Amino acid sequence: MYTRYRHQKELEMSDRDSTSASQTEGEFEEEMDGEMDGEMDGEMDGEMDGEMDGELEGDGEIDEKQRDSPVPSLSSFSSSLRAVIRIKQKYKAMKMRRQEMVLGLAGAGVVAGAPARTSPKIFTFDALTPSAFPTLTSSVPQRKKKRRRRRVLFPNRGGCRAPPKPAPSRAKYCLYLLFAIVFIQVYNAIENLDDHVLRYDLEGLEKTLRREVFGQQGAVEGLLSHLKDYLSTYVHNKPLVVSLHGPSGVGKSHLGRLLAGHFRSVVGDTLVLQYYVLHHCPQEADAPQCARNLSTLISEMVERAEEEEKIPLFIFDEAEHMHNEILDELWELVASKQSNEYLNAIYLFLSNLGHAHITKHMLHNSSSISMSMSATIRHSNLVKELTPVLRNTLEKLHQLWTEADILPLGLLEKGHVMECFLDEMTREGFYPDHTSIERLAGEIEYHPAVGGHQYSLTGCKQVVAKVNLL
Structure with a gap:
């Protein structure tokens, strides 16, 4: 087949x-x-x-x-x-x-070796049950059914379902309240700073110094900057110490008198001290006693200022004549970490220490100074170049100047001297004749002209005496 x-x-x-x-x-x-x-095979040949x-x-x-x-x-x-x-x-x-x-x-359960059935048997599903052939089901490995992954159902695009709105948080209102409190505190602090500065009328002081002080506009701006930074608040970690240095007649004592008069009108006479060493302690033998008296006076003033919530002003003129005992006492008050009332104070030292360095520097560099340069730029250059030299010289004299901010005052030119004569003649009631002013200014001694600049040897020191002779 x-x-x-x-x-x-x-x-x-x-x-x-x-x-x-x-x-x-x-x-x-x-x-x-x-x-x-x-x-x-052989079994199926017949069939x-x-x-x-x-x-x-x-x-x-x-x-x-x-x-x-x-x-x-x-x-x-x-x-x-x-x-x-x-x-x-x-x-x-x-x-x-x-x-x-x-x-x-x-x-x-047919016995082994028995003849097998040759007649075909009709195939039906009724006689076939899992219990009828357990050996076959156990030998045939069952195939694991695959898990059908769940289909991800997306919303219909045609629908207009809105996303769920999150529930409002109460912490948001607390945050708004915190912002409001911080804003009010900062605004109140700024207002208090303005009130504190307005109490000392620094704008009026600036107008007075610009009108009364001649030829030292850069130094005036530097001093006002220190005062504004210090007086903007009442709490400090150290007192303000400023040391003004310059040759004779450049306006140091005049500047000190203007500051004393302004602060007396603001904080009162009891919180302003003008200390002239040659007047208050002329003898060197009295220096220890003068130092103790000065320390007691400063302590009383700072305690009174603390009660009134004001800042006192101490002006020491002719500081080059101060004895070591007085300098030691002032250094302890300035440098030591004492109570709060000693930290809220202003110390101003006026002296001609280092005037030789200032004179030499201005005479040697006058040719490089342009007439178009403003007074602020000229003074900033002067401070930048002279401050290290002056500080080195002053620290050798006493350690008090290590705590001070040094401001040098430059020499006055002939034009500045003429302004001094004009102001003094106006005060005394004389007619400000330009010819008379030039004649009086010509009687003043000057350094040799360098680079188109003519600096006065004595500044405006002889102006008052010459006007009184008219």
Whole structure:
């Protein structure tokens, strides 16, 4: 039977007219060779011979017709293909019956060596239950079912669902309240600073110094800057110490008198001290006693100022004549970490210490000073170049100047001296004649002219005396 089947397939492969049909038969022949060689053993020979003889009787007639006909037609090829398909289906059905027979023998407990049943058994699902063949179910591995992932459902785009609104937090209102409190505190602090500065009327002091002091606008601006920074608040970590240095007649004592008069009008006479060393302590032997008296006076003034919540002013003129005992006592008051009342105070020292350095510097650098430069720029350059030299000189004299801010005062030119004469003549009631002013200014001694600048040797020191002779 199998030989006839092979011979039939070889005849079908010889047909070259239809390419697609030959490829289909060749693939099926290879498949059937592999399956039937493995599956058709001795047990199934009888069944296969009986059943395939019946199936191929009709097919044989078709094959003989195809041999007789010189060219096979498309109808004969389709009938043979259908026959092959039926053979394949029949083979699958016999394979299923064989598996059913094996399972039935295992379930009935057939003794080994007994003749096997040769009659086919009808395949039904009723007799096959998992309990009937436990050995098979245990030997066959169960395939795990795949978990179906849940589909992510998105809302329809056509819908107008609004996102959920978060619940309002109460902490937001607390935050707003905190911002309001901080704003009020800062605003109140700024207002208090303005009130504290307005108490000392620094704007009025600035107008007075610019009007009354000649040729020292840069030094005036530097002094006012220190006062504004210090008086803007009442709480400090150290007192303000400023030391003004310059040659004779440049306006140091005049500047001290203007400051004393302004602060007396603001804080009162009891909180302003003008200390002239040659007047209060002329003898060196009295220096220890003078130092103790000065310390007691300063302590009383700072305690009174603390009660009134004001800042006192101490002006020490002619500081170059101060004795070491007085300087030591002042250094202890300035540098030591005492109570709060000693930290809220202003110390102003006026002296001509280091005047030689200032004079030499201005005479040697007058040619580089341009007339177009403002007074502020000229003074800033003077401070930048002279401060290290003056501080080195003053620290050798006493350690008090290590705690001080040094401001040098420059030499006065002839134009500044003429302004001094004009102001003094106006005060004394004289007519400010320009010819008289030039004549009086010409009687003053001057340094040799350098770079178009003519500096006075004595500044405005002789102005009052010459005006009184008119």
